[in-house]
Amino acid sequence: MKRILVIDDAATVRLYHREILEKAGFVVAEAINGLEALEKLEEAPFDLYLVDINMPKLDGYGFLRALRQLDVPQAPAIMISTESSASDRQTALVAGANLYILKPIKPEQLLLHVHGLLGEWHQP
Amino acid sequence: MSVMPTLPRISDEDFQKFREFFYRKTGMLFEDGKRYFVDKRLLERMAATNNETFRGYFTLLRFQASGGELQTLINLMTVNETYFFREEYQFRCLVDSMLAEIVAQRSSSTKPIRIWSVPSSSGEEPYGIAIYLLEHWPLLRQWDVEIISSDIDTQILKQAKQGLYAERAVQHLPEPLLKKYFQRVGAHYQVRKTLREVVEFTQVNVSDSADMRSHRHFDVIFCRNLLIYFDDLSRKKTAESFFDALNPGGFICLGHSEAMSRISPLFQIRRFPEAIVYQKPLEAR
């Protein structure tokens, strides 16, 4: 079963994503900020990361930059933002996001992206 | 006809709500299995603060300007007793992983390796570290190690220097170690003088920057189950002072329910086989 880490400081957002992903058969873990996410993935790597941008201690960009430098099995990451300027998208992709999507998110849209990225990731 | 008094209770919704709030504030997440433990303490505090409903108590927790009730509850939820070799896996991590790395980074063994244990409480931790090194770190023959231990409470420091313990504090120590490092004093055990003499005890208020400034150049800091009692700002301030007190590449160990991810982004997370600890980056100053 694929494991997904949901990283967001808002409890309701984490719960929302958890319900959608669990219904679709994924195993979900949560982290409240980027630093906690780094701690969690030190315990066991994940198959996909769902990353909010604005969080305390370590934001989404910082998390992705750190993740991409770590010597752990890498996995795709979706950056979720409330911002829509071109520069944010660019920063996210440079930091190591594989996809940049805007809130609010519809369940079918989220699952489409998750399945899509997981599929691509395993192709050579 | 008798009227049954309605006893306050914690509903599932209350529990969820409290759990989320407490998790956000402290980083401690209660599993469902802890429900009884949590409810019992919540009801106890509700009674103590004259709140008949959870809602009333929860409002107090959230909005009390002093945060005093939250602190009391945190204390209650984290009751800890100290004893020798508490959270021993971190001592193993010290010997097998952290010291190995520190020694590897040093070019010569002229300068001592320095360990700081805060808070000293009644001394179980610093003496425990000393015993652990003597027993399990063969390189102690080639290196000098200094152990400094500090507490804010002068009374407890006096006790720590005395090194006198009841049976319960030493119950996790194997018999041979007890014989080797302690002597019986009536019903108590006292740390032998030779060991008491190598640990330096000092009074430190970790929130006071002058106190903290006088404690410097450490390779490893143990600060377990202390920061959990602080508010966010003091916690962050203290972590920053520890950052200054460490040599580059030095380590800090927190208690098992504490995570630096809730406190400060200054440190790197290091996962060793025995434990997760936090490191001041080697290139930091």
Next chain:
Amino acid sequence: MALKKGKPTPTLDIPGERQQARDLDGLVQALQADDPLMRRWAARDLTPHPEAAAALVAQLRRETENSVLQVILTSLTAIGDDTAVQGLIDCLYLEDAMLRNAAIEVLKELPDQVAPFMDRLLQDPDPDVRIFAVDVLESLRHPRVEDWLIEVISQDPHVNVCATAVDLLGEVGSDQAKAALASLKQRFADEPYIQFAADLALKRIEAE
């Protein structure tokens, strides 16, 4: 070699980073030193000097070293006067996400000082600034928090601003939020997240 009795600070220690004068002028000057260690110590030693808030804010905007930045933020939190708060609020408008998030974190620690600015922030033309303002409300132990949140979900045209406010109402909301939550659900009838978050908030309020 063995266990030896040590001192809190080794005798050999030369506290070079603190050689500069420790008065206000000396510290403000040291805040711009080349050596990050000196800047960090200066930022820390400025904590008891509210007069230095402006200098700390200025350094915050140009500081490149994270360890110094963190200490500046901590000192600004401790000072917490209008200059500090205004300087932090200005950071909400910056492109630098890290600085923005750090500012939000600090502002959350200063409820009484931030409160007077809140009405204006919640009316800011930039929806992202309004989201940050709602984020700041999260930790504000302030009696008006619920009123502010109700106002946001009743009036703010931007779905993400409302979404952030609903998250919070689930925690602090009372009966008086129910009508606003119900009308929010109608206003964004085709947004599943709003439906989810508003239902959750209503369920929690009902359970009280």
